[in-house]
Amino acid sequence: MxxxxxxxxxxxxxxxxxRAARISRRSLERQLASYTTESDRLELDAILSRHTGEETNELRSIINRQAMDRLIRA
Known part of the structure; x- marks a missing residue:
């Protein structure tokens, strides 16, 4: 060779x-977007609080961006 x-x-x-990482991240974003109610988000936050910041960094980044998007659209 x-x-x-x-x-x-x-x-x-x-x-x-x-490409695989992008596909995986988009799937994760769709899954996290399904947590639409306040109680859903509180439950998700409780789940994430059981893990380290390093483990949840990407998830929290997506969740925060989605929250900002919801605020902007409102």
Whole structure:
């Protein structure tokens, strides 16, 4: 295998990994968006509080962005 072939293979692998991560994040965003009521969000917050900030950082980021989006639309 030539160096060029390895570069192309590496690039394809990287792109596939990034695409899978985007798909996974969109799915997570849809799932979190289903928590629409105040009681839903309080339940979710209680669940997240059982874990470290490092473990919940991405989830809290999505939840906060969605909350801001709801405020802007209201």
């Amino acid at each position: 030539t160096r060029h072939d390895l570069s192309v293979k590496s690039l394809r692998s990287s792109l596939a990994t990034r």
